[in-house]
Amino acid sequence: MSTFLGYDLDHLRRHGALDTSREIAQQPAVWRRIARLAAESGAETDAFLKPLLERPDLRIVLTGAGTSAYVGDVLAPSLRRRLGRRVDAIATTDIVADPLACFAQAVPTLLVSFARSGDSPESVRATELANEVLTDCWHLVVTCNEHGRLATQHADPSAVHVVLLPEAANDRGFAMTSSFTGMVLAALLALGGVDEDLVERLAGAAEHVLATRPAAAAELAAHGFSRIVYLGSGTMHGVARESALKVLELTAGRAVGLAESALGFRHGPKSVLNEATLVVSYESNDPYTSQYDRDMAAELLEVLPARNLVTITGQPARHGAWLLPGVADMDDAALALPAVICAQLIALHFSLALGRTPDNPFPGGEVNRVVQGAIMHPLHP
Incomplete structure (x- = not known):
């Protein structure tokens, strides 16, 4: 009988854990794929980032919600040391709630947005508020979903660059696993000097x-x-x-x-x-x-x-x-x-x-894979 992460496949299927288990196990293969994609698109990414990183006054803000916010928490200390500049990790939920505090200094800013789906309400609203509050703002979008609003809604290619992860990184399970490590790696390849x-x-x-x-x-x-x-x-x-x-x-x-x-x-x-x-x-x-x-x-x-x-x-x-x-x-x-x-x-x-179903721990919908219910209010009613 075939086993997977210590369980047979039928057990995982019956207990609602097959997607999550596969997405945990596939990460080494996904990382290798991300590295190949980064090598293929490296010139385009560098062309977008190099002029920005040459600006001594550029501030970098790493943002996302939930697990995607923790991508920024992991990266910020390393990028501060490597790039020798101000790099702040600020959750989209904080930006949306108080944008004038998060962007209190009107300095040129690169907003690096991390998102699995790119469809949570805060993801898009944070980019809109950055554009509204800041005079000079550029966007690096790192996402797993090419059809998400975060990847598709920005119209100015001179101000936006999208790093799209392979489809496998767009976890089907409730919790982010491949998407989390994939986005950390993609950002390290783009900004952190990591090689294959x-x-x-x-x-x-x-x-x-x-x-x-x-x-x-x-x-x-x-x-x-x-x-x-x-x-x-x-x-x-x-x-x-x-x-x-x-x-x-x-x-x-x-x-x-x-x-x-x-x-x-x-x-x-x-x-x-x-x-x-x-x-x-x-x-x-x-x-x-x-x-x-x-x-x-x-x-x-x-x-x-x-x-x-x-x-x-x-x-x-x-x-x-x-x-x-x-x-x-x-x-x-x-x-x-x-x-x-x-x-x-x-x-x-x-x-x-504990008898839960990892692929969907909340079958009643109390908590959702893509956050729902948050109303986005205008900054100036």
């Missing part, structure tokens, strides 16, 4: 996780943890936020996810710890930052059983950790790609263990 060799190494690390960690994720789910805390510092804090959202979404809130930084966890959020709390700690590849991750892991082992703590790391010397091989020298924004697959596997297995 590095993508191949990332794909190899992800294939290792997919081959070796489903059983461990199933074992964690069998322990009956009702709370999962994801810890990450710097760039990895964005990964922690996305990871906490994944388990919350796929279990329909039956397992509560919380995200914090290693240092921030002591300042109140540590109150969540009890015998039913699983802590997953992402260890930074940065030697300075990782000291704080390791300090917190050691502190947690003084108050929790060892089975309640999982460390995910690219550093091979970390005994007992979930190792991401071959990525120890990478920037954390790249490390995020194979690292978050660990959280996707945990969320999938927790969802199935």
Whole structure:
């Protein structure tokens, strides 16, 4: 009988998990495809971005909603260092709610919009408000849906460039998996100096996780943890936020996810710890930052059983950790790609263990794949 991520295919089909499982497993192949597409369209992308990046006063704003906002959280620290300029991650939900605060400084701005469907109301409205509030604004749209409003509604090609991911990245399942890692990678290829060799190494690390960690994720789910805390510092804090959202979404809130930084966890959020709390700690590849991750892991082992703590790391010397091989020298924004697959596997297995249907955890429509119901109000009635 054929198995997939630790389950037979018929079990996944019967329990509403086949799409999500396939979309988690396909990510190495999708990344390779994104790298090839980026190489094919690189000259066009560079022609759009190069004149903008030569402007010393250019501000870059990374935006999206939900998981797409966390793409920006992951990328912003790395891009600040690489580009040597102001790069801010601001959710579309914040831009729409208070655009005059988000764009308080009337400086030339590149708005980088991330979206799986490009059809959520905030996605398009944020671009409209940026154009309305700012004098000089350009748009880089990174999306998985060529038919979405975000990809199709901008008419001025001199001010807009669309990076379209392969169709496979447009996840059919409720939760964003391939779309999240795909958009992170596409932006790194466009702005972050990532090359195809590095993508191949990332794909190899992800294939290792997919081959070796489903059983461990199933074992964690069998322990009956009702709370999962994801810890990450710097760039990895964005990964922690996305990871906490994944388990919350796929279990329909039956397992509560919380995200914090290693240092921030002591300042109140540590109150969540009890015998039913699983802590997953992402260890930074940065030697300075990782000291704080390791300090917190050691502190947690003084108050929790060892089975309640999982460390995910690219550093091979970390005994007992979930190792991401071959990525120890990478920037954390790249490390995020194979690292978050660990959280996707945990969320999938927790969802199935709790009797949920991962492809559609909310069959009653309480929460939707593409957000509905938000009314977009005019800035000046």
